Amino acid sequence: MINSVKKIDLRTTGCPINFVKSKLELDKLNSGDILEIWIDEGESAKNVPESLRLEGHEILELIKSENYYIVLVKKA
């Protein structure tokens, strides 16, 4: 798997706060850095990667793991 510089666990954090917290974490990183985000399946797994993509970041991988998802996002 791709190496991320930081991991945040946003399971049990709903929409849009999971997206907001992901944005705030990305603010702290440099362009090109990779952030690993753990989110719930369902609505979160659909919305968070799409919202991050719309902000110009690159979704490298969306991996299903048991009942949650791991998003690997590369900061724009």
Next chain:
Amino acid sequence: MEFNEEQILRYSRNIALKEIGGKGQEKLLNSSILVCGAGGLGSPVIAYLAAAGVGKIGIVDSDIIHISNLNRQIIHSMKKLEVSKVESAKMFIKNLNPDIKVDIHYERITIDNVVGIMSGYDIIIDCLDTLPLKFLMNDACVEASKPLIHAGIVALGGQTLTVIPGKTACLRCVIPDTPGCGTGPTCSQVGVLGACVGVLGSIQAAEAIKYLLGLPLNTNNLLIYDGLLTTFKNIKVIINKNCPVCSKGKMLSPEEYHITFACRD
């Protein structure tokens, strides 16, 4: 900056915006805005600025609250009758968002105090109720090089213009002479619909927030709102090379301002 959990929730819909984000929210929290007038326009302006998290809000007003204000001045209430509008506005803000620092100026704006009151603020919002004072505010903003969000309304319609002194047209580029007292109708003469005031006040608040964030503005454009027909018209305006104020970057001489109490309300 590190937002606390409450701030992340409170500002989540701001931060989620591509145009704001965490950095924009931090900018707002570190910014200051002076709202001149805590009446019909000032009410929505103050409410939206406080809700958005503009860190310091200054409010100037010399009036107390009357029941006849309450059709449009939505931050005030029956419990605050006879209380000064600045005090009432401060209580409203503190109840809405304790993050905000509030500075109140319980005084009427005059030629002598206007530049002093606006020092220390990033941007000025004209929510005043008389034409001569609105022109005084425009001139003082030009002299002090402070961005100004102008708006005015009577009955069901009005106008708004954002002024960046030295860069975009000011109010005097459009109307060079100070309208005297009794020029045009006032809200107490012909009435005013609160919801229509709210439309223009909301535009002013959005303009001020966008200015702080470096987003596009309603400059060089007199936006005319007709609340009866529900239409907006854009009238393009340009910097007037012969503008009596912004071509010189200075206020007029004191005798050229015609401010009397006959202009009030």
